[in-house]
Amino acid sequence: MAEKRQVARTSAGRGQPPVTIYDVARLSGVSPSTVSRALNMPGRLSATTEKRIREVAEAVGYRLNPMARALPTGRTHTVGLLLAEMTNPVYLDLVRSVGRAATSRGYNLILAESVESGDPENETAQRLLNSVDGLILASTGLNNAQICTLAERKPLFVVNRKVRGVPGVVPDLVPGIRAALDHLGELGHRSLAYLAGPPTSWMSRHRASVLESEAGARGMTVSKVKRPVQGPGAGAAALREIEATGASAALVFNGLMATDLLGACQGAGVGVPSELSLVAFEDIFGAAFTSPPLTVIRTPLGSLGHEAARRLVAVLENEVDADATPLSTEFVLRGSTAPPRS
Amino acid sequence: MAEKRQVARTSAGRGQPPVTIYDVARLSGVSPSTVSRALNMPGRLSATTEKRIREVAEAVGYRLNPMARALPTGRTHTVGLLLAEMTNPVYLDLVRSVGRAATSRGYNLILAESVESGDPENETAQRLLNSVDGLILASTGLNNAQICTLAERKPLFVVNRKVRGVPGVVPDLVPGIRAALDHLGELGHRSLAYLAGPPTSWMSRHRASVLESEAGARGMTVSKVKRPVQGPGAGAAALREIEATGASAALVFNGLMATDLLGACQGAGVGVPSELSLVAFEDIFGAAFTSPPLTVIRTPLGSLGHEAARRLVAVLENEVDADATPLSTEFVLRGSTAPPRS
DNA sequence: GCAGGGGTGGAAACCGGTTGCCACTTCTTG
């Protein structure tokens, strides 16, 4: 007789227990299945009962339990965004745009940062993967094989990296790099240096390769400078390496390293742009305020995130494959370039 | 006989269906409940069966289905972070620290931004609330009543705002403001202006009030300047308002507005700090690179987020109420202040 | 007058875990 609840609700949520479709069903004199249909199969029921049930649901403040829905359908209406590390302020844009694109289609965003590298990141990805319907990977340290394995389990998009067999969103580097090299060429630079990013970064290698081919086409040379170990003194170390190449202009993997390098230049009395021209990849907030303001090749990370999320949701909703909109880099001329020192 | 699956799995996830505890149970010759106990009630079973089950689970690659667990327990192991708008780069710190604190305790982070204001934000909050175990509100446009209503449903923490009856995390403004005013006082400033933030911002009002009382104690006056409508020209408008007050130094609600104002000063030929001293609340990335570099009162948003998440999880885990660690603002002297013009 | 078809709504299985209760052993202990 006595209905004893076997499973105790957690005491975390104070207040009365949430109202379920069973409550709504009882109150409107129909069966639970009918309530379910009224709420998400418009037209399946007679207009009058549908309306009545809707009103009752509204009146008693019914709210769907996403977990309960997820169990039978297997769909959580959630997308995951995995970042290896997001110290770089540009990621704010990425996170925002992915979040907005997701919520605009009724999806929630689960954000995960795997500060650790290697296996832990894979572990994080695996865990994340069974809480979400689809995953977006950005700035990942995972290798291609790991990414492919993940992609077999759930729809997945990679941002800023190309992995064979896995859909990805990558901007076209050529326009930005061409404009930058044209500009540097007109100023008279012939010998350039590229300060690379982390060795695991596909994008860093990609930039180096585009840089090299475009520079070659213009009769310029590019020396690749490995990124020094990060931390205090990294900027100064990078500066020494760059000077050792004899380059008159440097292209820097990202805005953070560029501001760091700029600081090192000031500390070492190296004039920018009088003695060394600087062009940074990525237009971080603040790049316009440095002195001199940084000339950059802007990567549209916001658009990349939006695009990735948009296409991911399209896949999740079984829509005809959303055609990829092409995304491009853009050269933004500010003040950190000048003709080489005679 | 024929076991027909009534509920079709979505086709989204390719590959074989995930392995469940039923599979593990069958493979190790025990009942599903025993598997459940083996996996999350260490010691409840005999050591040998527990070990055997664990090995089988590991071997077949069993992964818990979080949704299935959430249904009976009511716990999703997820915390929500709701931001009204996160155009401000300082929020990256907040998001990261909340995310880290959450994942370090085994919780996922669901991030939501409600760009709209008013009711839509409340709607977002309500929806978010039944996907998570607890919620953190930052920079919210919600009113106190709405926040209290939310707090009745699930554990909730507010960041950078005080709401009666709802736990919150707010830094102590006094140290930062005292140091700033002492500094300005020594330089000889007597008449200050406070460029306020959005009228809905509790923190803006709080800063104004602390500013006023501390200034009064030093024989200084503070004129409150309302924030002009944002957009191009906002900085110039703010500058005119500030000049109209006759103040020789201005304190600005946040770093974004401060860099904007700084740009307007440069545009209008107003020397900073020679003609107008500037102090910004919030130490945004880039504030150190402006010219002159911005002197700021730093708000430890990262620590605030960490603290909020830490205490929230403590509540969710029914731990003895974690004692709040006091958080304080800090004055960072850079280059945007000088003695008043004669 | 009756077969057939569309419109409505209910019963019940199921998703994959968790947990209260109980039965059966095995070990203490008086």
Next chain:
DNA sequence: CAAGAAGTGGCAACCGGTTTCCACCCCTGC
């Protein structure tokens, strides 16, 4: 040596929805 306690593990209910059948009703059309 009997009684009670502790240790093990199975049964089955339950969380809150979704979805497949199916039954029933009413309306057509021949």
